[in-house]
Amino acid sequence: MDINSFDKIIKRSLDIREKYHQLEIKGNGAQWTLEEDALAYLTDAGLVGRNVMSHEKTWLKKDSAEELEHKLAENIWWLITLADRTGIDIKEAMEKFLTKTENIF
Template sequence: MKDISFNEAVDRSVQIRELYHQLERKHHEKEWTVEEDALAFLTDAGLVGRLTMSQQGRWTMKGETMPELEHKLGECVWWLIILSERMNIDIADALDNFLSKTEKKLQA
């Protein structure tokens, strides 16, 4: 397993999204909106649910579950990075704030 830094993940995610934007402009004359990106994330998150059920033996799906589940989990992280970038939210700060707040709640 390769260990990449969070900052590297953000940088690579933004670069990949720009390549997708180029394809969107080429094939559809305009980039997806933030709302369309959010819908794509939700679609992939739903697939994570089905794939998880399949991996746990509670749902039958065609094909190999684990490679697709791993891909969709990574894609969901990617989408969260992209959504935060497009809405001018520092995802690293958001994660740190969430973790700190949640730790305080649970330790109280």
């Protein structure tokens, strides 16, 4: 994936999050706080774990390959939106992380 593709993914992710904020305002009178976003992310991260267990046949659920795929992507979406809300440039953060980790090896 080139950087322009990642830029498009980030923009689309933030556009979708803004639409959810509008639904939150309409339904609850306020958009979710940063903490509520973080808790929603953690819930979805836990569901990734359950779906991996289902994939490995160690959790009593139907084969959930489609759900696992969805939740993995949703977790990336959450991380993009959390980075944005905390003022972190996710592209720069990824570059730093990858470089630091590569240098360990």
